[in-house]
Amino acid sequence: MKTETPIPETVRAKAFRVALLTIVVAILATVAGLAFLTTIIERKQEAKNPFFRVVELNDDLTDPAVWGKNFPLQYDDYRRTVDQVRTKYGGSEALPRTPTAADPRSTLAQSKLEEDPRLKAMWAGFPFSLDFREERGHAYMLDDQTFTGRQARPQPGACLNCHSSVYVAHKQAGDGDVMKGFAKVNAMPFAEARKLVEHPVACIDCHDAQTMALRITRPAFIEGIANFKAAQGVANYDVNRDATRQEMRSFVCAQCHVEYYFKGPERRLVFPWHKGLKVEEIYDYYQEVGHADWTHADTGARALKAQHPEFELWSQGIHARSGVACADCHMPFKRVGAAKISDHHIRSPLLNVNHACQTCHKWPEAELKARVETIQDRTHKLRDAALDALMDLINDLKTARAGGLATNAPALLQAQELQRKAQWYLDYVEAENSLGFHAPQEAARILAESINYARQGQLALRERKP
Amino acid sequence: MAIAEEREGAESAGVVTAWTRKTKIWGIGAGAAIGIAVGGGLYTFVYARGGSYLSDNPAACANCHIMQDHFDAWHKSSHRAVATCNDCHTPPGLLPKYANKAKNGFFHSLYFTTGDFPDPLRITPGNREVTERACRKCHSEITHALEAHPRNERLACLQCHGDVGHPLR
Numbered sequence: 019m020k021t022e023t024p025i026p027e028t029v030r031a032k033a034f035r036v037a038l039l040t041i042v043v044a045i046l047a048t049v050a051g052l053a054f055l056t057t058i059i060e061r062k063q064e065a066k067n068p069f070f071r072v073v074e075l076n077d078d079l080t081d082p083a084v085w086g087k088n089f090p091l092q093y094d095d096y097r098r099t100v101d102q103v104r105t106k107y108g109g110s111e112a113l114p115r116t117p118t119a120a121d122p123r124s125t126l127a128q129s130k131l132e133e134d135p136r137l138k139a140m141w142a143g144f145p146f147s148l149d150f151r152e153e154r155g156h157a158y159m160l161d162d163q164t165f166t167g168r169q170a171r172p173q174p175g176a177c178l179n180c181h182s183s184v185y186v187a188h189k190q191a192g193d194g195d196v197m198k199g200f201a202k203v204n205a206m207p208f209a210e211a212r213k214l215v216e217h218p219v220a221c222i223d224c225h226d227a228q229t230m231a232l233r234i235t236r237p238a239f240i241e242g243i244a245n246f247k248a249a250q251g252v253a254n255y256d257v258n259r260d261a262t263r264q265e266m267r268s269f270v271c272a273q274c275h276v277e278y279y280f281k282g283p284e285r286r287l288v289f290p291w292h293k294g295l296k297v298e299e300i301y302d303y304y305q306e307v308g309h310a311d312w313t314h315a316d317t318g319a320r321a322l323k324a325q326h327p328e329f330e331l332w333s334q335g336i337h338a339r340s341g342v343a344c345a346d347c348h349m350p351f352k353r354v355g356a357a358k359i360s361d362h363h364i365r366s367p368l369l370n371v372n373h374a375c376q377t378c379h380k381w382p383e384a385e386l387k388a389r390v391e392t393i394q395d396r397t398h399k400l401r402d403a404a405l406d407a408l409m410d411l412i413n414d415l416k417t418a419r420a421g422g423l424a425t426n427a428p429a430l431l432q433a434q435e436l437q438r439k440a441q442w443y444l445d446y447v448e449a450e451n452s453l454g455f456h457a458p459q460e461a462a463r464i465l466a467e468s469i470n471y472a473r474q475g476q477l478a479l480r481e482r483k484p
Numbered sequence: 485m486a487i488a489e490e491r492e493g494a495e496s497a498g499v500v501t502a503w504t505r506k507t508k509i510w511g512i513g514a515g516a517a518i519g520i521a522v523g524g525g526l527y528t529f530v531y532a533r534g535g536s537y538l539s540d541n542p543a544a545c546a547n548c549h550i551m552q553d554h555f556d557a558w559h560k561s562s563h564r565a566v567a568t569c570n571d572c573h574t575p576p577g578l579l580p581k582y583a584n585k586a587k588n589g590f591f592h593s594l595y596f597t598t599g600d601f602p603d604p605l606r607i608t609p610g611n612r613e614v615t616e617r618a619c620r621k622c623h624s625e626i627t628h629a630l631e632a633h634p635r636n637e638r639l640a641c642l643q644c645h646g647d648v649g650h651p652l653r
Contacts, residue, residue: 030507037510044517048524050597055528057597065549353603356549377604380646 064356075227080186085221091354095362096221099155102127105368107394107453110152121165127152136405137448139412140441143315144323145171153451156364160218174285175211176204180274182215183223185235190214200237204285224270232266234258236273242289243269249293267343272329275344277446279309295330297446297464301439310438317415318425319434324445331450335457347374390455397447397454400465404444407472411437414476429482436475443468537589538582542569548596550605557650572618572649573611584614609635615649616640 072087079085086093102112102125110127117124130150131138141147149167163173163181178184184203185196191214192199203211226233234240234257247255261269277300281288290309293299301322304310310320332338337347349360350373367374368390371383379386415433423430447454447461447468454461529535536544546555558564563572574581588611595601607615616634619641620627632639 025504030504034507034510037507037514040514041510041517044514044521047521048517051521051524051528054593054597055524055531058528058532061549353550358553372602373604377652380606 061356068357077222077227078186078189079227080183080217080220080222082183082217082220085225089221091357091359092221092362095359097157098363099365100157101363101365102154103365103369105366106391107398108152108366108451109369110154123161123165127154127162134405136409139316139409140405140445141323144312144321145173146323156219158218160215164212169208173208174204174280175206175208176280176285176287177208178203178211178215179236179238179287181218183217183220184215185223187211187214188235188237196235197237201284201286204280204287205283219274223273232263232270234261234266234269234273238278238287238289239269239273239276242276242291243272245289246291246295249291264341264343267345268329268332268338271344271348275326275328275451277325277327277330279304279311281309291330295333297327297330297443300327300330301442304442314412314437317412317434317437318419319415319437319441321438322442322445324442324449326449326451327446328451328456331447331452331460332456334460337456342378346377350374350377393455393458394453397458397461397465400462400469401444401448401453404440404465404468404472405448407469408437408440408444411440411472411475414479418479423482427482429478432478433475436471436478440468440471440475443471537585540568540570545569548592550596550603553652554650557652561648561650563649567618567622567649571622572615575614575617576621612642616642619645 069088073084075085075088082093082096086096102110104111112125113128115124115126128151130152131147137150138147141150145168148170151162151166154162159181163177178187179200188196188199188203190199191202203214223235224232240257243257244255247253257269276289278287278289280286290300290303293303293306304322309322311323312321313319314321329344332344345360347367348364349362350367350370351358352361352373353359361370361373368387371386375386376383411433415430415437418430418433419425443464447464450456450461533544533547536547542555542558545551558569570581574584613634620630620634623641627641630639634640637643
């Protein structure tokens with residue numbers, strides 16, 4: 019045996035190369051296989067427990083950071099509402115600002131009054147003509163209300179209903195009775211009420227601490243939606259008892275993203291839905307109760323300020339009619355590993371077209387964005403025409419008053435009434451935060467009527483008897 | 485034969501012995517590496533219920549958590565009584581069916597491991613064609629006059645009836 023010739027060098031070298039190659043391939047296969055296996059193990063573990071109860075939550079705990087320990091994914095998204103990103107017409111820009119002792123904010127959003135001075139003329143004599151900026155994310159709501167230039171005129175504690183996580187404060191002020199506390203805090207001066215709250219809107223404002231189910235905490239909505247349902251023939255509507263889960267996915271937002279006014283000296287926050295949600299139904303209600311937000315400084319008209327009626331306008335649109343809730347587009351479902359969560363980074367769907375729109379609309383992202391912007395371009399043109407018409411009426415009224423027209427002249431009263439109406443219709447779309455998208459045709463209709471009222475006001479002045 | 489010869493060689497002295505020892509070690513290493521890869525692969529296959537993917541059971545598709553919504557929606561759809569996942573999402577014929585399963589299985593594993601996939605999921609043009617053909621097969625009484633190619637989106641069944649199988653809304 020020993021005399022046999024040794025294996026030729028070439029064969030041994032080949033065997034060595036084959037062995038080496040096999041090892042390399044096997045290593046790569048093992049690495050890929052393990053990566054695959056690890057992913058599966060992770061997903062299986064995630065699927066077992068949707069969340070871990072690390073801390074006990076209760077109905078008196080406002081701090082979202084504590085809730086965030088049990089729901090880190092949602093909390094992480096929630097914190098992202100600090101982002102300032104522009105869309106074509108909305109969104110905000112972070113303008114740098116040197117903090118002062120009186121106002122510690124280091125960034126601000128751009129001023130809408132500087133962008134369009136016509137707004138200043140529309141709101142002459144009202145605090146909104148002092149300071150009005152593009153809205154920022156939820157994270158800024160409390161600071162932006164605390165330090166707005168509008169605080170130069172006394173603001174009530176009622177502002178905190180929607181500029182803070184006020185649920186626990188309401189409860190404590192009312193000794194356990196939210197409704198009582200609500201009445202009490204509304205009537206306080208802002209600075210005093212401000213001491214009762216600490217956070218911008220937080221988990222507890224929309225979620226039950228035990229079950230995480232959606233629930234309504236704001237008294238104004240509980241009363242407002244009951245009044246609206248009563249107008250439709252549904253008596254004793256209790257939103258926390260009667261609303262469906264899908265309705266709640268809009269109602270929790272409608273606790274704040276709605277038209278409102280402060281009623282009487284007690285400054286009670288009221289949603290004017292007693293006759294319905296449409297612009298003319300709310301106007302009828304204001305006519306009936308004789309409400310005016312202020313008297314216009316240049317014309318003497320008893321004017322109304324519309325306040326972000328997102329819920330009302332959305333209610334008139336195709337998405338509402340198709341059963342699509344606010345949360346479907348502004349907090350769309352997304353996947354994190356095996357978990358499916360709703361995106362708590364609440365923002366414009368235009369910044370999240372993939373999740374917000376493409377779940378239902380299987381079209382390219384650019385196409386969907388173009389559709390939205392077409393609607394907004396059109397609404398913007400109409401809004402411009404309506405603002406011009408209103409400016410013309412305001413100027414005519416100023417001229418007429420300067421020319422010595424009696425303050426009780428029927429023509430003047432009629433023109434002031436038409437200014438009130440034109441302005442209300444215009445502001446209803448202007449203050450609404452979708453630039454018509456929530457209900458395109460309804461927005462166009464409202465702006466067209468606004469233009470009509472403004473021009474009718476001008477005619478009333480021109481055709482007056484000398 | 486080479487190994488037997490090497491063993492013989494190992495008994496002889498000198499340069500030749502050193503060479504064969506080295507080759508032997510690498511040979512054993514290669515065998516071990518293959519063993520680990522195959523063993524790990526087998527374990528992964530069993531742990532991931534790989535066998536279930538060979539069946540027609542719709543529950544297998546929901547092994548991946550991302551399919552849970554589609555699975556739930558299918559349960560509520562009109563097609564639940566007449567078609568399972570595979571009826572619409574694999575081509576007819578044993579070989580094409582399993583070739584399609586293998587292809588999709590590989591890419592699903594790849595994308596889910598790397599996390600590089602769109603959410604909400606979008607069907608690939610090839611898989612869409614498979615489904616479009618499935619519509620036309622069962623509903624041939626209505627569609628037999630349809631001369632458009634299954635990839636012609638304008639005349640595709642799925643253009644309007646895209647959510648009959650599992651309406652997600």
